[in-house]
Amino acid sequence: MKTGIEILYNLAQKKKIPHALIIETNDMNIFDDLKKIIKVFVCNNENQACDLCNSCKKIENNTHPDIKIISLEEDSNSIKINQIREIREDAHIIPNESDYKIYVINQADHMTVQAQNAFIKILEEPPNYVKFMLICSSATNLLETVRSRCEIFRYYAQENDEKNEISDISEQIFRSIINKNKSNILEILSKIPNNRIFLKSLIKNILERYINLFRNNQENKNSITQTIDDLQYILNLVDRNINFNLLINYLLIIL
Numbered sequence: 456m457k458t459g460i461e462i463l464y465n466l467a468q469k470k471k472i473p474h475a476l477i478i479e480t481n482d483m484n485i486f487d488d489l490k491k492i493i494k495v496f497v498c499n500n501e502n503q504a505c506d507l508c509n510s511c512k513k514i515e516n517n518t519h520p521d522i523k524i525i526s527l528e529e530d531s532n533s534i535k536i537n538q539i540r541e542i543r544e545d546a547h548i549i550p551n552e553s554d555y556k557i558y559v560i561n562q563a564d565h566m567t568v569q570a571q572n573a574f575i576k577i578l579e580e581p582p583n584y585v586k587f588m589l590i591c592s593s594a595t596n597l598l599e600t601v602r603s604r605c606e607i608f609r610y611y612a613q614e615n616d617e618k619n620e621i622s623d624i625s626e627q628i629f630r631s632i633i634n635k636n637k638s639n640i641l642e643i644l645s646k647i648p649n650n651r652i653f654l655k656s657l658i659k660n661i662l663e664r665y666i667n668l669f670r671n672n673q674e675n676k677n678s679i680t681q682t683i684d685d686l687q688y689i690l691n692l693v694d695r696n697i698n699f700n701l702l703i704n705y706l707l708i709i710l
Contacts, residue, residue: 460488463608467495468503475578475587475605477563479594481652482610486524486559489588490514493522496586497553510553520551526561534566539573546577546585555584563589564596571598578604593651595695621653625660632710640710644703654702655693661710662686685709 466472472492478485494504494511497519505511513519523545525538542558550556560566566574578587578601587605591597594607624643631639647653665686669679689705 460485460491460610463489463492464495464504467492472586473606474581474585475589477589477591477594477597477602477605477607478610479591479607479652480610481592481650485590485610486561489559489590493557493559496555496557497521519553521553521556523556523558524561525558527565532565534560534562534570536567536569536573539566539570543573543577546582549582550584555586556582557586557588559588559590561590562592564591564593566597568598571601575600575604595651595697617653617656621656621660624657625664628661628710629664637707637710641707644707647703649699651693651699654699655690658686658690658693658706662690682709 463472463476478489491504494506494514497510497514498504499508499510506515510519514522517524523542525534525542527534528538546556546558548556575598577585581587589597589601589605594602594609624647627643628640631637631643647657662683665679665683669676669683686709689702689709692702692705
């Protein structure tokens with residue numbers, strides 16, 4: 456079990472998981488880990504996840520009647536309002552086999568604006584036995600009215616291949632900066648994935664290179680310091696609801 460998930464697991468055991476939780480992650484297989492947390496709420500052995508009782512086995516097989524998984528419908532690129540309306544209606548029906556009903560919304564940041572607006576009412580006043588878990592790649596793609604009614608937990612997993620890719624891109628950019636090749640920087644940035652988590656990791660990598668440059672370079676320290684400050688500023692902007700292409704333009708101006 457991953458360290459970040461262990462934190463949530465411990466909170467679940469202490470009954471401190473909020474009624475609505477946004478899980479921002481680049482690991483779209485995180486539901487396999489979340490099952491451990493969900494089991495705590497329905498396990499026949501109180502506050503545990505024994506993996507042996509009928510409830511735990513049903514969770515593992517995705518057949519527990521009190522656990523609802525909402526995902527993109529086939530041939531759709533968004534979660535529609537009718538799916539959220541079904542949640543609202545179902546949430547007011549008491550649990551079948553446990554003390555809780557848990558709704559997991561995969562790719563929650565793909566909810567339409569209409570779906571998110573329909574979701575707000577049940578987020579504000581859910582029955583006391585209901586828990587919501589919204590899995591998404593970027594919480595900033597959710598409406599502020601949704602985010603403000605949830606607690607946000609961020610978990611970023613990086614596979615070795617992605618780490619190497621980020622390091623390679625950062626090296627290319629840094630080499631282009633030294634050679635004052637702005638057009639090459641533009642070309643590199645235009646090809647990176649439209650993914651805020653990836654962009655955040657890339658900026659952190661570039662920032663580390665500038666910090667090392669500051670330590671080892673006795674000249675141009677004022678310029679380097681300014682770039683470090685600018686990169687930190689953009690790093691903070693990534694978590695806000697700012698257009699991705701605009702972030703790339705800011706980064707290009709700084710570099």
